Amino acid sequence: MRHYFIIAANTYSEARHNKVLHIAGGFAAALILFSLFMGEVSLYQNEKVVKDVGLACISIFGVFVAIYLGVNTLFKELERRTIYSVVSKPVDRHEVLLGKYLGMIMVLISVVFMMTVYLYLVTAFIESKVDWALLPAIGLIIVELAVVAAMAVFFASFSTPFLSGFFCLGLFLIGRITHDLGAFGERSKNPLFKIFATWIQKIYDLEAFDLRTHVVHKLPVYAEDFWLPAAYGLFLIGILLTLSILTFRRRDFK
Amino acid sequence: MIEVKNLSKDYRQHFWTPVRRVLDSVSFSVTQGEVFGFLGPNGSGKSTTIKILFEIVFATEGEAYLFGKPLGDKSSKARIGFLPENPYFYDYLTSRQFLMFHGQLLGLDRATLEKRIPEVLDLVGMRGTDSLYLRNFSKGMLQRIGLAQAIVHDPDLVILDEPMTGLDPVGRKEVRDLMVHLQDQGKTVFFSTHILSDVETVCDRVAILNKGKLLKIGSLDELISVDTKYVDMVWGSSNAKLQKYFKTLDAKLSISADSLYLKLAPHADESAKRFESRVSEVVQKGLSEGGTLHSLSPKKETLEDVFVKQVGNLESRV
Numbered sequence: 001m002r003h004y005f006i007i008a009a010n011t012y013s014e015a016r017h018n019k020v021l022h023i024a025g026g027f028a029a030a031l032i033l034f035s036l037f038m039g040e041v042s043l044y045q046n047e048k049v050v051k052d053v054g055l056a057c058i059s060i061f062g063v064f065v066a067i068y069l070g071v072n073t074l075f076k077e078l079e080r081r082t083i084y085s086v087v088s089k090p091v092d093r094h095e096v097l098l099g100k101y102l103g104m105i106m107v108l109i110s111v112v113f114m115m116t117v118y119l120y121l122v123t124a125f126i127e128s129k130v131d132w133a134l135l136p137a138i139g140l141i142i143v144e145l146a147v148v149a150a151m152a153v154f155f156a157s158f159s160t161p162f163l164s165g166f167f168c169l170g171l172f173l174i175g176r177i178t179h180d181l182g183a184f185g186e187r188s189k190n191p192l193f194k195i196f197a198t199w200i201q202k203i204y205d206l207e208a209f210d211l212r213t214h215v216v217h218k219l220p221v222y223a224e225d226f227w228l229p230a231a232y233g234l235f236l237i238g239i240l241l242t243l244s245i246l247t248f249r250r251r252d253f254k
Numbered sequence: 255m256i257e258v259k260n261l262s263k264d265y266r267q268h269f270w271t272p273v274r275r276v277l278d279s280v281s282f283s284v285t286q287g288e289v290f291g292f293l294g295p296n297g298s299g300k301s302t303t304i305k306i307l308f309e310i311v312f313a314t315e316g317e318a319y320l321f322g323k324p325l326g327d328k329s330s331k332a333r334i335g336f337l338p339e340n341p342y343f344y345d346y347l348t349s350r351q352f353l354m355f356h357g358q359l360l361g362l363d364r365a366t367l368e369k370r371i372p373e374v375l376d377l378v379g380m381r382g383t384d385s386l387y388l389r390n391f392s393k394g395m396l397q398r399i400g401l402a403q404a405i406v407h408d409p410d411l412v413i414l415d416e417p418m419t420g421l422d423p424v425g426r427k428e429v430r431d432l433m434v435h436l437q438d439q440g441k442t443v444f445f446s447t448h449i450l451s452d453v454e455t456v457c458d459r460v461a462i463l464n465k466g467k468l469l470k471i472g473s474l475d476e477l478i479s480v481d482t483k484y485v486d487m488v489w490g491s492s493n494a495k496l497q498k499y500f501k502t503l504d505a506k507l508s509i510s511a512d513s514l515y516l517k518l519a520p521h522a523d524e525s526a527k528r529f530e531s532r533v534s535e536v537v538q539k540g541l542s543e544g545g546t547l548h549s550l551s552p553k554k555e556t557l558e559d560v561f562v563k564q565v566g567n568l569e570s571r572v
Binding site: 013084 | 328361
């Protein structure tokens, strides 16, 4: 257990020094600030626009960080051969992989935390209270990012960063449209497409992690709206990490 | 300590390219307390063998044991220090953080490491670099810090892949001294290299590898013949009689204005004793012909000769 945390702390430290993440974070922060002006041109919807754009920024920037870290962190370890001196120690390969993943989750939580604080600071300009209702949506963004990071780690366990990034982004986008695909399927007259579309949505649906509309428009959010997607996310993460470990454990590090 | 039995490794660049055997039935063993040199040209399979020992790559055939246990055993790994070839380490860490990271992976607690880190930095000649970032290190400094992480837990066996790479002559000497120091403490050192002088200086036993095959293994005394390979003689006066006599000999003769250079080698079936008496005869005769002998130097076989002879036995290395 100790090895996971040592490797995770090292991964976190590495990400902390990554300039690409600093620049992307700055860009996302600028975009949230810009939402203040976007709110000004809306009709009495200032607060909703700022929150909606803010949450979207957290999600999009988070997905970028998850994919970028997921595909690069493991690859860099192999490319620079730093992994040689780690696996030569009494450390199992799955400890390296899960330690790296844990480190990425620590980075993602830090990033989301910082951006959430920033979003609350920006919303303080237009309303004087802290809107705690945003937190379930932010919690599910973290779960979704953890799923995306697990996808990235899975592809990185056998492929190059470019291909891994490409596959991961593709899978993420598919996950975002399966909800609509399911809706089309229900209305479709083609029985085969109907079965395919509804089953795909049942198995793989990243839209399940989106509570943005609910919290921004102050619709009721029940406990199961959070816990069910969270459990589904953990299920996906479990599958992806198991596949990653199976791929990684017998791979030759040339 | 290390036991390798019929180890083979096949690589395939892509699924459409043919399989290439980079290691072919290699067997050897390393016993406790010895410094063992793993010698071979680039691409001979030295690093592949070492990578297999740590399961960085997996053997296609054969088996290997460390401390009598199969590869991958954690208790064995905890007793080994490893320096990879051309190491690149996390450049955002300082020396101290880097050694702390590796020490913790080895199961050492913080208090032990706080005490041990200055000691190993001192041992590898890096005292005072605790707070320097690895990104500011030269290649030689990285090699030394790599050595430090290999010995931070005071291992029983140290495996070094090309440890002299990137080091200046002083650095190389320091690494050789470190190996001797480790041996004096009862540790076993296994290192790969293609620098022959390093092997001759510190190794008890040597294995020569080429094209994935183990060509020769043994102590330096076993590998290098003690017999004289040839004798070099420089004669001071070049009178005609002396030149005429030397020309009758089955030897290489070079004549300059005021000296004669004679290279006398033993015949294929000539014993060492017979060759010595032949050299002595030539010297006496030369002196009696009025020559002045300036120097006589018998040349013994070197490890380089053995290496070139062995590696040269095979066709192209690639």
